[in-house]
Structures are given as C-alpha cells and as structure tokens.
Amino acid sequence: MSEKINLTCIGCPLGCSIEVIKNGDEIESITGYTCKRGHDYAQTEVLAPVRTVTSTVRVKGGVNPVVAVKTRDPIPKSKIADCMKEIYDITVDAPVAIGDVLCNNIADTGVELVASANDQEL
C-alpha cells in the first residue's frame, strides 16, 4: 500500500514542496526537490525523522524555579511526547550547570537529558 507524504524542505528559504511516495519502509519516489540537500532531507524525514527536544525542568532551591534542558542528541520524532512526559516529572537540586546529566536514557531512546543553562543556589 503506497502512501503519499508532502514535505516542505528546510534546507534554505526556497522551501521546496517535496512529495514522497512510500511503501512501508521503502521509498518509491521523491519529487519536487531542487538540490541534493532536499533529496536527503526528504529521505531522512520520511524514514527516520529526529528532533532535539528542548524544555525546562523544576529546580529545588535555585535562583530560578526552572532550568533549561535538552536532549544531548536528536531523538526520534515519535518519542517527543514520551520525552516531555518524563521531563515533566524531573526535579533537580540547585546548583545546576550547563552539561549536567539529568537523565541517562530519556524516554528509552538511549539519549541523555542534559542541563543547557545554569542555576545557582538561592
């Protein structure tokens, strides 16, 4: 069963509309791209889209009540909601420094959640 997916390329301001025909994990055709970057983007975006998730977690005893966090590497797009749920349950103690690992394996992706900002003790 073939499936048609429409994408907007993010490679440059041109924003080409790309159409991908996919059958399961097989790409049957990619059309509408105008450069190699567009072709590669469409391929990744259809087969295994990933995103870096950035958010905040609660801090106990810090100057600010929350501190910014990010997944150290991009995670599968389908895991974003699970990732946010786990982030919501995390509370850390101040001080927090950029790069501190706050979770070793967020949403079972094998990717670390790290602090991306500093928060001093109050």
Add this chain to the structure above:
Amino acid sequence: MNNYSERDLIIIGGGPAGLAAAISAYDTFKAAGIETPSILVLERDKVLGGILNQCIHNGFGLHTFKEELTGPEYAGRFIDRLKERNIEYLLETMVMDITKDREVTAMNRKQGMFTIKAKAIVLAMGCRERSRGALNIPGYRPAGIYSAGTAQRLVNIEGFMPGREVVILGSGDIGLIMARRMTLEGAKVKVVAELMPYSGGLKRNIVQCLNDFDIPLKLSHTVVDIKGKERVESVTIAQVDDKLKPIPGTEEEYTCDTLLLSCGLIPENELSNGAGIGMNPVTNGPKVNESMETDVPGIFACGNVLHVHDLVDYVSEEAGNAGAHAAMYCLNGDKAAAGDIINVTTANGVRYTVPTVIRPDMMGDALTIRFRVGNVYKNCYVDVFFDDERIIHRKRPVVAPGEMESVVIKKEMLEGKKIKELNIRLDLNEG
C-alpha cells in the same frame, strides 16, 4: 578599579552583542600592548547573556561554533570568554543617558547615580517587541495578551504557563518557537495568523514548530477583535486584501484565554537619540560606517540596536567588528576623518544596508555589507555597482525579507578607484 569616573571603553548592554564587542575590544587592546584594558560592560538585568537566556531552543552557533547550541549555552561560551579575560562588568545597572562627549550616566542600588567619562562607547542595547498599543488592535483590554517574548520568559525562566488555549498573531520566529513551546507544555495553540502573504520566520521554524504539531498558519490574516472583560475569552481573525485591510465576511472567532503577539522587533534607541546620533529611518537604528561607528565620533553600535538580526552568529561577528574598531579608536583617535567617503545606497528591492558609509582608508581587507530585501523574490541576482560599473552579479535562487543577505567587498576591488557611490540592488529580469 572601583572608582567609576573614567574608562577607555564603555559597552552598554551585556547580551550577545555587548559580550562579543567587549571580548574583541579586549583582544585588540592586548594586541596593541595594553596590559590591563580599561573596559566596562553595563547590564541592566541580573545576569549577562541578554535575551539568549530565555531562548532555550537549539539552532544557535552553527556558523560560530560549527555545532547547534541552545541560547543559554551560546551565551555561556561568550560569558566564559569575558570572565577569562577579567573584563569588568556591572549588573542591575541602568544607563540613563549618554552624551555626544561620551559621558555615560548610569544608576544601580550600590553606586546610586554616577557619571563615567569614556574615550569610546559601544551601543549594544538590543531591541524590544512591538506591543499591542503599537499595533492598534481593536477590542477589549483583558488580561491574557502577551508579547511572544514575555510569554517565553514566563515559561522558560519564571517557570509558569501564561495560558492554556492560545492564538498567536504574527509568524516571526519567536511566535513560531512559542507555538511549539506552549504545545509541548500542554497548551492548545489554535492558530497562527500572519498579516503578510509570507511568513517572517525561518522555514525550519515553520516546519518544526507548526507543521510538526499540526498548528495551522493563516497567511494574509489579522486579528480584528478581542473579546473578554477580565481575561481573553475569544479572538476573531479575518483575511486581509492586498492593501492589508480586513475583508468583511471572512471573520472567524477562536475561543481562547491567551493571545501572543509576534509582530516585529524595534531597536531600542532612546539613549542613541539622546546623544543626537543620526538614525536610519528604515532600520530604526543608527547610521554607521564600515567600522560600525555612528555619526557621533567614538560612539559605535552593533547587534539588534543597530538593525534586527535573525541569526545571533551574525550579531557576534558584527559586534566583534564594532568592539575592535572602538578599541582602535581609543588607541589612535579618529585618524581617517578627512579621507575619502563612499556612500552605500540601495535600489530595486533592497530595503537597507549596514553600513551606509565606507571610508576605504579605514576598512580591513574585506568588509561584509548586510542588507534586507522587501519581498520574496525567486531566481534573482544581487548586483553591486561602483558608481555606474557593475562589480558583482551573484545569482540567488531565492531571497526573502526574513533572511538577512550579505555581500563581501574586498579592499582590492576599491584600490586605485575614486568611487562616490556603492549601490546594492536586485536584478529580477534574468533567469
């Protein structure tokens, strides 16, 4: 150094522009053999880093560090460099006034009000968001209307959600980023309305902040009514015609408790105006020459106070240039005042340039001229004319108002020529 009466260089603002200017000025002083450069950064917030502290999304630093950083991480790297150099800074210090003679009046809780004399000043005050008042949106005035940046601060720094059901007016990058951020935190973003027929935001943000979460973007739409007495209860949007006037009959009412505004940024130039600095009416920032120096000798400008940028990497680069030239000014004075002057002008689709004046004697080996276009153009050429002679003719598959463009002028191109005017324009006829 605790006596705040004199410094060689004062930098107003400790955001990305101020930090980069301070670091590069320090290195310039050091290279000239100055043991302890006399530089002071004045910052009104409690921390250095400016707006980057609340921009927790990633995508910063691709040009500068060849990796994707979040805002606080990008700022952190520059703050570390500032601290390694022991550059002096004052926090929670508000600059009240600057004069043509480079006297800076500032105040804070410790020192009270004080005036410092400087040999040179770098303006790095950044910009602020266009407010509801400036937009003239009709309707009631309930709680629940925020600028996108205010909402960003509330969520990312203060740690609370300003609302649960959201309509966003304006598709600038902060608005798009906040659409995703509010969604991830459990809010429902119902629609993003954009007055223009194109988005002012980066393509990447449209895809990753709106499309990823199925948030509709309505181009050529604006807010025509806000309802609710205590708190926003609904927002009505309507389609606009090609003169940007709402079309009767196209109204759609969205129930919501929050309206976010992401409708453009305005350089914050009250201090510049007080010093009588000449402004560019297109950018709302000072007019500057190749050294990022305003028309008041010894006062330099960089970052979003000069013109609004879309990438912080370019802010850092431009600010580094301003800082180095400000340090040179402290060391050498204004040597080139009597030299040749080339005016940089625009035509055909190019809205403005920074700088607007080039003194060939003062420029380095290469000078980056940054500019913005007024509309989306496909398959055009960027042309640079030296008086009547076309020097650069560069094909661009697409240019857009939301993405800053640049051309590089090499010193050797200017050598042996008497040029009065350098004109940057688009050629739309070919291709």
